[in-house]
Amino acid sequence: xxxxxxxxPSALAKGERLNVHYNQVMPELPEVETVVRDLRxxxxxxxxxxxxxxxxxxxxxxxxxxxxxxxxxPVLGIHRRGKWIVxxxxxxxxxxxxxxxxxxRVVPASAPTPPHTHLIFTLDxxxxxxxxxxxxxxxxxxxxxAAAVQAFFAAADLGPEPFDLDPAYWHGRVTAAHRCLxxxxxxxxxxxxxxxxxxxxxxxxxxxxxTLLGDTLRRPQTAKLRQAVVTVLTRAIDKRGSSxxxxxGGSGEKGNYQREFLVYGRTSQxxxxxxxxxxxxxxxxxxxxxxxxxxxxxx
DNA sequence: ACAGGATCCTGGGGGC
DNA sequence: TGCCCCCAGGATCCTG
Numbered sequence: 001x002x003x004x005x006x007x008x009p010s011a012l013a014k015g016e017r018l019n020v021h022y023n024q025v026m027p028e029l030p031e032v033e034t035v036v037r038d039l040r041x042x043x044x045x046x047x048x049x050x051x052x053x054x055x056x057x058x059x060x061x062x063x064x065x066x067x068x069x070x071x072x073x074p075v076l077g078i079h080r081r082g083k084w085i086v087x088x089x090x091x092x093x094x095x096x097x098x099x100x101x102x103x104x105r106v107v108p109a110s111a112p113t114p115p116h117t118h119l120i121f122t123l124d125x126x127x128x129x130x131x132x133x134x135x136x137x138x139x140x141x142x143x144x145x146a147a148a149v150q151a152f153f154a155a156a157d158l159g160p161e162p163f164d165l166d167p168a169y170w171h172g173r174v175t176a177a178h179r180c181l182x183x184x185x186x187x188x189x190x191x192x193x194x195x196x197x198x199x200x201x202x203x204x205x206x207x208x209x210x211t212l213l214g215d216t217l218r219r220p221q222t223a224k225l226r227q228a229v230v231t232v233l234t235r236a237i238d239k240r241g242s243s244x245x246x247x248x249g250g251s252g253e254k255g256n257y258q259r260e261f262l263v264y265g266r267t268s269q270x271x272x273x274x275x276x277x278x279x280x281x282x283x284x285x286x287x288x289x290x291x292x293x294x295x296x297x298x299x
Numbered sequence: 300a301c302a303g304g305a306t307c308c309t310g311g312g313g314g315c
Numbered sequence: 316t317g318c319c320c321c322c323a324g325g326a327t328c329c330t331g
Contacts, residue, residue: 026323026324028325083325097325097326098325099324099326100309100323100324100325101309101310116309133308134309135307135309135310135323136307136308136309137307137309137326138325139326156326156327177301177302178301178302179301179302179303183302183303188325188326195324195325196323196324196325284302284304285303285304285305286323286324286325287322287323
């Protein structure tokens with residue numbers, strides 16, 4: 001078992017309404033992209049000297065001889081695919097999902113180990129890559145080679161990246177589905193990387209009601225939705241880069257998470273565009289926020 | 300086949 | 316003060 005240090009999470013600022021229960025970033029595509037970009041210069045070219053694994057398994061159990069497989073391996077690259085982080089280890093690949101509360105950090109080996117740290121990779125220069133995940137919704141899996149990683153994504157039927165969406169493909173997938181737009185956006189088989197927050201934000205950006213059924217949309221609407229997904233994610237990646245810059249550095253964990261969401265987490269607050277109160281409903285088992293003025297309800 | 304629901308997991312917040 | 320219940324979410328498994 002990895003020893004736990006006495007560090008407690010920082011308290012939420014008073015009056016904080018966004019992400020009421022959380023004092024950390026919920027990782028969706030923009031957060032994962034930021035983590036990958038930040039980790040790349042810290043990890044690439046280094047070598048893994050040792051691995052420590054916690055006793056409690058994550059949702060996807062790692063293969064047994066972790067240490068022997070990974071030990072001595074160089075980190076050749078780190079990439080993102082949807083919300084998955086793929087680390088290339090000169091042969092094997094490490095595939096990580098941050099789930100809801102997962103964190104990947106590079107810190108000095110001497111830094112205290114916070115609770116819920118499940119994996120520690122000691123690098124060859126007194127730094128450690130640490131995977132921490134309070135709720136253990138995340139996963140870390142070792143694959144023998146690139147083909148095995150591809151097979152894993154193929155088996156999950158992981159859809160294309162949102163930035164590469166072919167208009168015809170997108171229109172076909174959306175209009176083929178007899179279910180609400182919110183559920184379609186959350187479906188990783190249709191498009192990879194969109195989560196609950198950015199699904200709501202994208203629908204607001206496109207001014208489409210979340211309960212609209214996919215098979216009722218016409219081409220201009222699917223085009224608008226596709227563009228909205230790209231716009232919202234691009235904007236978030238640009239902002240997240242600065243808002244969680246110290247995510248990796250380890251020193252100031254607080255960061256300032258004033259996110260500029262227009263609907264997510266803003267239930268009952270006035271729409272920043274039309275001032276009508278944002279509404280919250282549950283769709284596909286997920287809280288869904290929308291503006292009844294900007295996103296007109298279908299008949 | 301497809302859509303929707305339950306499940307996992309934990310800490311914080313609200314209610315009593 | 317302190318307990319208990321509820322809530323949040325992504326992926327996956329299960330049901331209709």
